[in-house]
Amino acid sequence: MEIIRNVARHKLRSFLTISGIVIGVLALTTMGAMAENFNALLNGGVAYFGQNVQVGPPDGQSAALLPLSKIDEIKAVDGVAAAFPSYGFQAKPGAPPSFSFGVPDSIVAGDPAENDWAGLKTTFASGHQIDAGSSGQVVLGSSISKEFGKKVGDSIDLPIRPVDARPDFVNHSFTVVGILNVTRTAPDNFAYINTADGQMLLKDSLPIAIRDQVDVSKITQSVDVYAKPGTSLAELDSIANRINSQVTGVKATKPSETVNAFKSGGAIFTAITTAAALLALIIGGLSVVNTMFMAVAERVREIGLKKAVGATTYNVMSEFLLEATLIGLVGGLIGYGIGAAITIIVNGTTPPGQSTLFLLTPALTIFAIGFATLLGAVAGVLPAWRAARLDPVIALRNE
Amino acid sequence: MQGIRLEGLTKHYKRGGEIIRALDGVTLDIEPGEFIAVVGRSGSGKTTMLDLLGLLLKPTAGKLFIDDVDTAQLGDRQRAQMRARKVGFVFQEYNLLSGLNVLENVMLPLRYVKNGKDGKQHAIELIDRVGLSDRLKHRPAELSGGQAQRVAIARSMVNRPSIILLDEPTGAVDTETAQQLVDLLKRLNREEHVTLVLVTHDTDIAGQATRQIRLKDGKVLTDEKVEELVPVA
Numbered sequence A: 001m002e003i004i005r006n007v008a009r010h011k012l013r014s015f016l017t018i019s020g021i022v023i024g025v026l027a028l029t030t031m032g033a034m035a036e037n038f039n040a041l042l043n044g045g046v047a048y049f050g051q052n053v054q055v056g057p058p059d060g061q062s063a064a065l066l067p068l069s070k071i072d073e074i075k076a077v078d079g080v081a082a083a084f085p086s087y088g089f090q091a092k093p094g095a096p097p098s099f100s101f102g103v104p105d106s107i108v109a110g111d112p113a114e115n116d117w118a119g120l121k122t123t124f125a126s127g128h129q130i131d132a133g134s135s136g137q138v139v140l141g142s143s144i145s146k147e148f149g150k151k152v153g154d155s156i157d158l159p160i161r162p163v164d165a166r167p168d169f170v171n172h173s174f175t176v177v178g179i180l181n182v183t184r185t186a187p188d189n190f191a192y193i194n195t196a197d198g199q200m201l202l203k204d205s206l207p208i209a210i211r212d213q214v215d216v217s218k219i220t221q222s223v224d225v226y227a228k229p230g231t232s233l234a235e236l237d238s239i240a241n242r243i244n245s246q247v248t249g250v251k252a253t254k255p256s257e258t259v260n261a262f263k264s265g266g267a268i269f270t271a272i273t274t275a276a277a278l279l280a281l282i283i284g285g286l287s288v289v290n291t292m293f294m295a296v297a298e299r300v301r302e303i304g305l306k307k308a309v310g311a312t313t314y315n316v317m318s319e320f321l322l323e324a325t326l327i328g329l330v331g332g333l334i335g336y337g338i339g340a341a342i343t344i345i346v347n348g349t350t351p352p353g354q355s356t357l358f359l360l361t362p363a364l365t366i367f368a369i370g371f372a373t374l375l376g377a378v379a380g381v382l383p384a385w386r387a388a389r390l391d392p393v394i395a396l397r398n399e
Numbered sequence B: 001m002q003g004i005r006l007e008g009l010t011k012h013y014k015r016g017g018e019i020i021r022a023l024d025g026v027t028l029d030i031e032p033g034e035f036i037a038v039v040g041r042s043g044s045g046k047t048t049m050l051d052l053l054g055l056l057l058k059p060t061a062g063k064l065f066i067d068d069v070d071t072a073q074l075g076d077r078q079r080a081q082m083r084a085r086k087v088g089f090v091f092q093e094y095n096l097l098s099g100l101n102v103l104e105n106v107m108l109p110l111r112y113v114k115n116g117k118d119g120k121q122h123a124i125e126l127i128d129r130v131g132l133s134d135r136l137k138h139r140p141a142e143l144s145g146g147q148a149q150r151v152a153i154a155r156s157m158v159n160r161p162s163i164i165l166l167d168e169p170t171g172a173v174d175t176e177t178a179q180q181l182v183d184l185l186k187r188l189n190r191e192e193h194v195t196l197v198l199v200t201h202d203t204d205i206a207g208q209a210t211r212q213i214r215l216k217d218g219k220v221l222t223d224e225k226v227e228e229l230v231p232v233a
Helices: A002-009 A011-049 A069-075 A112-116 A142-147 A195-205 A233-246 A255-298 A300-308 A313-348 A362-388 A392-396 B046-053 B076-086 B102-112 B116-129 B145-157 B175-192
Strands: A053-056 A082-090 A106-110 A124-127 A137-140 A155-158 A172-180 A190-194 A222-226 A251-253 B004-015 B018-030 B035-039 B061-066 B087-091 B163-167 B195-199 B211-216 B219-225
Touching: A002 A011, A002 A313, A011 A255, A011 A313, A011 A362, A053 A233, A053 A255, A069 A082, A069 A222, A082 A112, A082 A195, A106 A195, A137 A142, A137 A155, A142 A172, A155 A190, A172 A195, A190 A195, A233 A251, A233 A255, A251 A255, A255 A300, A255 A313, A255 A362, A300 A313, A300 A392, A300 B076, A300 B087, A300 B102, A313 A362, A313 B076, B004 B046, B018 B046, B018 B061, B018 B219, B035 B046, B035 B175, B046 B163, B046 B195, B076 B087, B076 B102, B087 B145, B102 B116, B102 B145, B116 B145, B145 B163, B145 B175, B175 B195
Parallel strands: A106 A190, A137 A172, B035 B195, B035 B211, B087 B163, B163 B195
Antiparallel strands: A053 A222, A053 A251, A082 A106, A082 A222, A124 A172, A137 A190, A155 A172, B004 B018, B004 B061, B211 B219
8 A cells, every 4th residue: 555655655756657658558558469460470370381291393393283183193193191172262353452460351162171281270250161162152251241231142243253354354253151260371261162163263274265165164273282181391301392293383382481481480570579569568677777766765764664664675565566567567557558458449449341450469468567667677677676675774864 | 671772883974085983883772761961062963863863864883673673684664664653753843744734634644554544533642642633624834832832742743652752842932832832742752651762962952851861972971860860868
């Protein structure tokens, strides 16, 4: 109680000191939430690409087209347990470019059975998986379903017709059979269709000059290759090497290269954002040091008296440390509160279909408030030590 | 043996190249329940003696026994504990904490002793005994000098010490208030059997103690029972 009174005794000074911590924690919360959001996106990539080998056309080939027959060759490679054709298209062709932390809306075509093998599992908020052998069915990710206001049973034309579409623009009507739960990564912006429908969209996307000469039922854009569950990243790399050496006309990418690219991107972003926020917070911490030194200077006689009536060095030190810790805790709680409010408001006002900017996690909450509290305590160590070491005889007669 | 014994108690300071003999080989026995006035000119060693008795200073030489405990053998923590349990302080400038009310100021020493939390009732009784039961929630700024010093006296007694050290307790109040404070001290000394060691320049105040020790240049010049000073008619 006395500690709270001591902090409240100099209202303006305490307000300014706590404000320093508030600004630091506010920065840490918002920047940290941005980094958490980005990392969640990248972690999805790590989970997905860390569990399979991506096989595409060889370097130098302009079009992402492979004969489906390559899948049989790939399946013959030692260690390969399954291989699926994969197709990807822009869901909103011709959309103006915009900056976003998420992936663009995309149409992904493949075998629904691939979900059983994928490292990043998706689950259904409503509806069900595309029926085997069906056509004209689509499963929407959580963001894309909200963007277009679709629910199970609705129909959606894919790709989305651009506002300035040419007369020969072609799209097709699909029935929504499932809506996925939020993953906070790529699938949120995906529309999943089956292989046959993917081949239909592939044909639509080919140049008119070759469109009728290509049998799209025998072509894929890429192949997702899986080993048996539990296979290590190093072993997947070996499988990629074996595919490259045994199957001609394809390029298998080592999953470790993709995973490392995701991880290093996330680490750099986290380092930049967190360092900026911590810098702000440490500056706030210095103001706590200054405030506590002033408090010690003002309360020299009080310290002397407390020692005279039996306070030990530990007692005096802990009183000042608690005071500094309280400043850190109050600043941390207020800063986190404001930061959390900002992230919630900004996320809430993000237009449907655009990726939200922030992700508040329990770890970030504990880190932001805990770090501010710890910073307050650390900032109080030197002033508290000085207070505790005061000679009571001199302190009692201090003018 | 209960009480306090000083054996050749010495405190020297170095100031530049010069050694200041603030207290120089003082030997005394203080019996429980005595009311002692320590007098002498400025620089005679009165306050140094008080600081040594209160374990705020460590002697350069000599020994100090409090209730048979050789205080030289105590570590800092044990000295603090002995200060909390055995010694009470009253200062000229009251030294009340402005952020605490009267009751909280009186209860302050309870924080630093084990089982001190149940001393609240005792603190209230002491405040009543010093005549301030209607000022429990008042802040020091709302008290007169005499009232503030009475709060300080109550604070000095809250841990039931065996000795109270008073450094010019009447120095900041008028004569009438000073006499009221001395009357209060005499009453507490008589009723509680607590030892009082009072440093003062005021001969009238000193004359009301049961024993008077006069210091000069850090040594005991005279040590007399006050009754002995009174001429027999």
